[in-house]
Amino acid sequence: MKQEQFLSVVDRDEAERRFRAALEPLGPLGVEEVALAGALGRVLAEDIASPVDVPGFDRSNMDGFAVRAEDTYGASEQAPRRLRCLPEPVVMGVLPVGEVTEGTAMAIPTGGVVPRGADAVVMVEHTRLDGDHVLVEKPVTPGRAITWAGTDIAQGEVVLRAFDVLSSRETGVLAAMGVDRVGVVRRPRVAILSTGDEIIRPGTPPLPGRIYDSNQVILADAVREAGGEPVPCGITPDAPEAVRAALLDALAVADLVLLSGGTSKGPGDLNVQVLAEVLAPPGILAHGVALKPGKPLCLAASGRKGVVVLPGFPTSAIFTFHEFVAPVLRILAGRARPARLHGGEADGARTWARLPVSLGSDGGRTEYVLVRLTEDAEGAAIAYPIGKGSGSVTTWSHADGYFVIPREVERVEAGERVEILPVAGVRPRRVDLVIIGSHCVGLDVVLARLAQRGVSSKLIAVGSEGGLAAVRRGECDAAGVHLYDARTDSYNTPFLEGGLVLVPGYGRLQGVVFRAGDARFEGREAAEAVRAAAQTPGVVMINRNRGSGTRALVELLLEGTRPAGYAVEASSHHAIGAAVAQGRADFGVAIDIVARERGLGFLPVREERFDLVVAASRVERPGVRALIDELASEEVRAALRGRGLLA
Amino acid sequence: MKQEQFLSVVDRDEAERRFRAALEPLGPLGVEEVALAGALGRVLAEDIASPVDVPGFDRSNMDGFAVRAEDTYGASEQAPRRLRCLPEPVVMGVLPVGEVTEGTAMAIPTGGVVPRGADAVVMVEHTRLDGDHVLVEKPVTPGRAITWAGTDIAQGEVVLRAFDVLSSRETGVLAAMGVDRVGVVRRPRVAILSTGDEIIRPGTPPLPGRIYDSNQVILADAVREAGGEPVPCGITPDAPEAVRAALLDALAVADLVLLSGGTSKGPGDLNVQVLAEVLAPPGILAHGVALKPGKPLCLAASGRKGVVVLPGFPTSAIFTFHEFVAPVLRILAGRARPARLHGGEADGARTWARLPVSLGSDGGRTEYVLVRLTEDAEGAAIAYPIGKGSGSVTTWSHADGYFVIPREVERVEAGERVEILPVAGVRPRRVDLVIIGSHCVGLDVVLARLAQRGVSSKLIAVGSEGGLAAVRRGECDAAGVHLYDARTDSYNTPFLEGGLVLVPGYGRLQGVVFRAGDARFEGREAAEAVRAAAQTPGVVMINRNRGSGTRALVELLLEGTRPAGYAVEASSHHAIGAAVAQGRADFGVAIDIVARERGLGFLPVREERFDLVVAASRVERPGVRALIDELASEEVRAALRGRGLLA
DSSP: OBOOOSOOOBOHHHHHHHHHHHHOSOOOOOEEEEEGGGOTTOBBOSOEEOSSOBSSSOEESSSEEEEOGGGGTTOOSSSOEEEEEOSSOOOTTSOOSSOOOTTEEEEEOTTOBOOTTOOEEEEGGGEEEETTEEEEOSOOOTTTTEEOTTSSBOTTOEEEOTTOBOOHHHHHHHHHTTOOEEEEEOOOEEEEEEEOTTEEOTTSOOOTTOEEOOHHHHHHHHHHHTTOEEEEEEEEOSOHHHHHHHHHHHHHHOSEEEEESOOSSSTTOOHHHHHHHHOOTEEEEEESBSEESOTTOEEEEETTEEEEEEOSSHHHHHHHIIIIIHHHHHHHTTOSOSSOSSSSSTTOOOEEEEOSSOEEOOSSSEEEEEEEEEEOTTSOEEEEEOTTOTTOSHHHHHOSEEEEEOTTOOEEOTTOEEEEBOBTTBOOOOOSEEEEEOOOHHHHHHHHHHHHTTOOEEEEEOOHHHHHHHHHTTOSSEEEEOOEETTTTEESGGGOOSSEEEEEEEEEEEEEEEETTOTTTTTSOHHHHHHHHHTSTTOOBOEEOTTSHHHHHHHHHHTTOOOTTTTOEEOSHHHHHHHHHTTSOSEEEEEHHHHHHHTEEEEEEEEEEEEEEEEGGGTTSHHHHHHHHHHHSHHHHHHHHHTTOBO | OBOOOSOOOBOHHHHHHHHHHHHOSOOOOOEEEEEGGGOTTOBBOSOEEOSSOBSSSOEESSSEEEEOGGGGTTOOSSSOEEEEEOSSOOOTTSOOSSOOOTTEEEEEOTTOBOOTTOOEEEEGGGEEEETTEEEEOSOOOTTTTEEOTTSSBOTTOEEEOTTOBOOHHHHHHHHHTTOOEEEEEOOOEEEEEEEOTTEEOTTSOOOTTOEEOOHHHHHHHHHHHTTOEEEEEEEEOSOHHHHHHHHHHHHHHOSEEEEESOOSSSTTOOHHHHHHHHOOTEEEEEESBSEESOTTOEEEEETTEEEEEEOSSHHHHHHHIIIIIHHHHHHHTTOSOSSOSSSSOTTOOOEEEEOSSOEEOOSSSEEEEEEEEEEOTTSOEEEEEOTTOTTOSHHHHHOSEEEEEOTTOOEEOTTOEEEEBOBTTBOOOOOSEEEEEOOOHHHHHHHHHHHHTTOOEEEEEOOHHHHHHHHHTTOSSEEEEOOEETTTTEESGGGOOSSEEEEEEEEEEEEEEEETTOTTTTTSOHHHHHHHHHTSTTOOBOEEOTTSHHHHHHHHHHTTOOOTTTTOEEOSHHHHHHHHHTTSOSEEEEEHHHHHHHTEEEEEEEEEEEEEEEEGGGTTSHHHHHHHHHHHSHHHHHHHHHTTOBO
16 A cells, blocks of 8 residues: 655645634733843833933033023133122032022032023033132033933833833833833743653763754744743653643643654654644644645644644754744744734845855745855855755754745756845854865864954865865855875865965875774775775775765775765765764775774875965955964964874 | 143043053953853853764654665666565664665654664655565665764864854754753953932932932943843942942952942042042053043053943943943953954944034044934935933934044034944844924824834934925935914925925924913913013023924014023923923923923913825835824824824
8 A cells, every 4th residue: 555645735825824823813912010120131011101301300411510691691711700609519419409690600510400590501611710709711502511301301201112122222211210110021931842752851971863852952042032931841752641741731831832853754753643632723723834844844723822843853843933933922022013014024134145056946845945155256145055954953053044945946056046034033144254165173273263363254064176166256265175186196286276375274194994993904004905895795885975075085095996885975074983983884084083083993095185275366355364374373283283183 | 720620531542442451361251161051142161072973873864764775776656676674663762673684674764763784765655565565666875865973963073162152053053962061151240330429229209309320220231231240239329438338349249340420520529539549550540531422431440350430421321331341341251352353343334324414523532423324215324413412311222323523523514424333232223114303292102003013113303394304305204394384374285395295194282381370371372471471570481492393383472582591492392391390491382282291281372283294205115104094093093182182
């Protein structure tokens, strides 16, 4: 019999429409009163009209003398006006006792109450004392150096509006009006349950086959960022009673319930079944949505309380959270406009970027592609897709934004412009230095050092060849490359042409890694060991991705043979090390550091050069300058040697 | 004898140089370990290399069957490859017991561990079950639907760097690596003391001559925003022993000490004297800085601990905080780069704007002018200076940014371009509707209603004439105006020309306000009462600012006379009400609402029209459309009538 379809998939917009409709009327939650000292970042629940005038009295802005302006007319340094000083000066915080009358003046400090009769203040610098008289050397106009009561804020004036978010700018205004408690929108409580027998809590030892629960943390913090209050509910195993009990607890305390994991058709899929039993109408609204990542999403509601089962894979979970849940949360928290005047979120400025590569899509569903951004020589944005997939947690954390491939589009060509949307409201940061190309642990050392110096950087790992192409197209400041040229038997320099400059990096030892003690490799010469292994049944290799400098070396060693595992391409030195250490493969090619860090055996093949290639036109940019300086510094070279590199 | 000069004033940059030099070496404070669940927003203290591979095993990305890829080659729907199903499927979170050998397949769920021997997963949709066999209908390549161990994050890979700020993007990555405690930079503790006999705590009843302590709240929250931890130290009276005791306490607990108030030469000035006695060397570094606002600033240090006496006036205090203290705080908190590669702060993108008015400066000191921004028809920024001065707390809270008038410049002309710097890192928000012109309480009603509908707005109060000029220059969406034309005896319509459209507003009753019971006004006819008052010695009026619609009405009533107080110009209806209520003036002209809210007497003069004027080219903008709709809605008109307006 044919396996039944995954689930009956709903269009993205239709899924959202059903979810929103179930939650209507959707608006900010109720009011709670908080102390002003704890109100930073909260959302005002109501308009605030000032209960008082600010300032509450006519206030002097200067140290000087309160006078009647007309008594100073005609005054000059040569012909000062002579006024009698009243015996009692104005004292801070106290209503003046005397009154300024014709021909008199009263000393007054900055912030003092202007006495009755006075309509201006002469600053002390324009006066001289002469016994009990003051000589005024400059005339003043009425109102001079006085802030009238209520000028800053008038009693009854609406100073702040409902749904203003309180920053230090607003809390100061509230304090100035004497307000010390304020009504704010209650934060939506969001229960977060992780489900799955394979999930373990961070801080516990790793276990084979298990993964750490990253969704609980990332969702809790994303809820905080959207203005909500997370209620972490821990990890529930894949057992109906356990999920049922946890769900009932969550529904009892929260305004919104999130589960993650268990949404596919696999053995662990029971969250949705439990929802179907437990939820009050309308219950499940959509299970399976035509989008990527995020297809297994389940949207539901129990009464007007939203319940969402997010996919277990981190990037899918957080992406669908931001697409479907965060907008609802922001409305509940009073942080989003119920209606959208423009196409997007408030302040969600959009940018366009050019794709440097072609991308296929399955079609028939909305596909979201997370990207890292860089700029070409003209400052136009370039969007590099991040290829690690929805199971990756770093895809999300590295993304500068994403673009949408609509369901009817099956391919986006290199050079096309796409509209970049912000990820979780995070705006792409402009960095001082963009490096595209091969990654190396030595580069980590240099970039860490630059970060300490205050130079920010972004590294987009696409391999040596991709990096060289990017730096040629002017898409980055530098490319990390280790490309071998057999004709000249040299590294990197033969590939420079058309205005590219080589910044000398360091050497690193490439070789064959294997599990220590494996007699098929231990103590042998690398080329000979590989030659023998390639002909030994049962020996499995692991290959590197095409376009990487190491791949070229692998091909040299294999001399045209294709041992088992040849087709499996890992994308980093670390991944080679992991595959060999865990027994998935028996050998691979990587740098010696990886062998050392994982306790693997190592047969040296050759020292290769890892250099940086820079466009001549960018050499004088501050970020590039700093990179060149640091690479040449003894401090960095010592640190590189400390990591086993040849510097 | 000549009054001694205020204080010996230091150049702005020199003052900053001395302060920074005293704190050197200046860098992030030490490390403290916090739970990951409380790490959001904190600053990483060190590079984080992953302790594990993520995923920790070769993981299936699909529900399906783990196979050897070569066993599927040539498979099709018509000619499926038949593989024997191994009896034990892969179970989530458990290492598989069996091994996939030639001609076999093992059922596997999404997230399951790929069993030994398999190098690909066939998705369930491409299979059929046939007893204890599975029919594969589509070939797969090696690696298909598998994420190899360490692909996302490899053990030893540097994933996050020191001084990364932890958002949900980063905390999720830490959790995925099993990290549940993390070393972050300790938050600098900043003691905040308000000093002054005139200062009272918000939440207590207002007292004559006293002002609420807004600086403590605004500084505490600004410290939080800069990554510090405020230590509020309350209000200290102007007494040397009290200030000394508070200062010693503060120095004992804090990394940085802020005092506000008491920095001028007035009677309350003793903070600086106490500093001179109490601080360890180097002590006072600068007292009096050539800048406006902020001249009375005092920068000091006790050892390497910064001590700053900020001016008491709110805008001066917060501005000097952001200029001199916040950058230091961000360095201590690990949030700023020690060196600046570019001219400005890390992400402080700068913008240029055109000044619509000319501005004089005193020269000889750096002057900062806070502005509100709008845009002309071409989208170019226009900067309206906020004129309320450094004593104002709302100046700061309304500002979209500021520009600098260098010490050698004495005047900036209308039309000049100025470089706008962000206020406290706050980027100007784009709003849906910009209104420039006269302010009215009725406008508050409409804008509050629009805010509820999700339409954001900005109101720049410059009076009717200024608003009309702004809307003509295309600098705003609408202008609030109430301008009387004597020739036609009508409001507003005579001033429309050149593509301006009138949006009907409402009527409001202008009249003479006076203290209830004042026999000189009570029960009389307005024009006659003003005529009499103008000739009665001892009666004081309060005027409105030139360019306001009400000023024109005042001039009509005065018939050319200039009673006492004529030269004193208040800038709002509320300010007129306050002046009369507090006895500073005996009468003025304002709308009846103000009289009602303050319990003042009121003699009606005329019903005037408050309308909105819109450029014809902007009528279809969503914000303008919403304004027009709301003004016409019965709901808003009822609310306007509820505030006593004629709608």
